[in-house]
Amino acid sequence: HDRVKQLCKAGKWEEARNSASAAVEKSRALYEDDPESLDELSLSLELQGDFFRQYGDLEKARKSYFEALELLDSSDSHTEALARISASVAVVYETDRNTDEAITFYKRSIELFERMDPPSAIDIASLCNNLAYIYKSCGDFDTSETLYLKALEIYNEKLGSEDEETAAICNNIGALYLAAGCYDQAREMFVMALDARRKVFGETHLETAQAYANLAVALSHTGEETCAKEKFQSALKIYEDKVKEAPMDYATVSANFAEFLRSQNDERSAHQMEKRASKILKKVH
Secondary structure (H helix, E strand, C coil): CHHHHHHHHCCCHHHHHHHHHHHHHHHHHHHHHCHHHHHHHHHHHHHHHHHHHHHCCHHHHHHHHHHHHHHHCCCCCCHHHHHHHHHHHHHHHHHCCCHHHHHHHHHHHHHHHHHCCCCCHHHHHHHHHHHHHHHHHCCCHHHHHHHHHHHHHHHHHHCCCCCHHHHHHHHHHHHHHHHHCCHHHHHHHHHHHHHHHHHHHCCCCHHHHHHHHHHHHHHHHCCCHHHHHHHHHHHHHHHHHCCCCCHHHHHHHHHHHHHHHHHCCCHHHHHHHHHHHHHHHHHHC
8 A cells, every 4th residue: 555655656657556456466366265355355446446546547446446345335344444435436426527426425425434433523524525515516505505514513623723624614615605695704704714724824824825815805895995905915925925836826816906906996006916916927937
């Protein structure tokens, strides 16, 4: 398992493929002689599926995962493995833009993690976040909100309000409310995300910059123009210092700030902003 991961990390894909396949072949031969070695074979198939998913061969990844699921499905003692592999299948379907199947397997994985004793809370929260994103993309904001709030409740309880994962969920909920036109609620969630990210990452991190930028957009919709302008400026200061790391994010926030300035009838400042951003981005390119 570690060897395949190391080879993938090093970009040695052919060696990684051979190692994963060898593990499956060896485990399959062992299983034929000893049915008690079911765990070894299922784990090897999962490893092979992980490799193919990372490599981008979704069909082969799905095939490996499904074989592992079929091996384990008749057993009540493999709930965690079934949950984990079901989540991987969901990711494959989501990557392949098969929304219905992705939803089915995310739900199945959540149900299995909830069945564990005790339930695997962090895994449940992570999967709720993934599933919420799909429902948001499909325009089902109510279901998305329910799942996001469930994830937030778990992260708050297990990790606390000043945690990276909690901040990310707050940000995602804020983006959902923003898309739904619920600007006051979006503002509230973005404030929570910003507070958490400033404490977790510090004042000059790109995650903090994103939180400033998102809050600025929400504030521009709630009529708090002065605060919105300040938050845009705070975000851009961080992005300009790290523009080589996130040029596209810098370009997006610059464009949003220019649009905001025009909405305030400040065409001169908007033009200056665009000119400055263009100059900075040209240096990067």
